[in-house]
Amino acid sequence: MVKVFGQYLLFLQSMLVRKERVRVLWNRTLDEAVSIGIDSVFIVSIVAAFIGAVTCVQIAYNLTNPLIPKATIGFMVREMTILELAPTITSIVLAGKVGSSIAGGLGTMRITEQIDALEVMGINSTSYLVFPRILGAIITFPLLVILAMVLSILGGYLAGTLSGALSAQEYIEGIRDAFIPYNITFALIKSVVFAFLVSSISAYRGFFTEGGALEVGASSTTAVTHSIIAILVGDFVLAYTLL
């Protein structure tokens, strides 16, 4: 365990020494950001909208006390979405999609000697392959989380109003009530940390794949599992320290 963690830290360090030219890295980062971001918009949108809708319906189902105003439903959807659901669930979804893609891609490059080919050319393979992926994830995760926030709250609005659980006026009133801007900052900090964890853990798992196609699949699975655990642990640590 300690050995693996040490190897992971050395792996991260290796991409910062002997960096490739800025222009090359910038172009690669943009490519990766587009690949991670655009390809994930659909799944993130679907998940976020339905989570918002379900959250709204379930809160409405539980709030039966007539003394509690119905606007509280909107308030709770907003708080849950911004503080937890949008950054954490989106990152877990992305761990499955982006994490497996990064680990599978690098694992395949490893077993087909493409990484060796880069090293033989004198190119720092971690700097060229891994650094742009991590940077691309750090750029796109917060954007996807913002999108998830908007769609989740919108999903709650549609589910709440169409099911008749509350009126549009009540939902909007709840959404605007006692808004704390820091919560947005907190959610974005979480998304950046989760982006780093997902991309670096997945890259590490893929980069050190040994064997054949079976091991590439195993690396992808391990990458996703470890990324999700890291997200959950990171979520607790960040909530404990920053709230």
Next chain:
Amino acid sequence: MIEVHNVHKNFGDTPILRGITCTFETGKCNLVLGGSGTGKSVLLKCIVGLLKPDIGSITFDGTIFTNNKIEIRQEIRKQIGMLFQASALFDSMNVFENVEFPLQMLTPDMSKEERRDRVEFCLKRVGLENAGLKMPSELSGGMKKRVGIARAIAPNCTYLFCDEPNSGLDPLTSIKIDELIYEITHEYGITTVIITHDMNSVVEIGDHIVFLHKGLKLWDGTKDEILNAQVPELKDFIFSSSLVRAAKKVEQEGGTIETSVGEPIQGE
């Protein structure tokens, strides 16, 4: 010239290379010959820096490569071209981009037009001038090897390493790939090191041959000397090939073996 001095490499407690000392000469096709599991590929990986020898040193034209500063190792690596066993072409790039890649990375001062000209020249040199837009998945095994060679020579490499260039190819394509490597080596005065267990390659292109057995260098010499070498392990290896047995018989008893490629094997 590449000098390998007393190189040892263990994987765990298993010794793979046991004190290999040999020299690979400039402008020649240097073959590392041996059966499976004798440490040929490990030796190659040690030479190009993908593995670090436990003991011993490797020198490129007088400059020590092992345990030297990373900057010096990088400079040497930029002069290395390598053809991998499975070609190792980048899946996400087409043939043109694969060949252009080392130029983009290693020669930033080169203009786009110069790069294009160089890539076209290299592709033409390996006979693939019309395959630039194909993806690696659309190529045959022989074509992949050719693209691998074009990519290796694109940045004007000084040292060319080929890890079993004939593996997975039919005999005719193997000979063509061998001839291409041989021509390029002599045309550009490159120091070429080829890992092989193919006796046809030895007969066709082996200027200088090093024979490995169980991690030890048992013999080195030229292709003219190899048939008369007095090393039992090497004899076993050589004469396991029926073609070589036939050639030896022809040499001793007279006659000719004619093929559509290469020189006819002529007896006395």
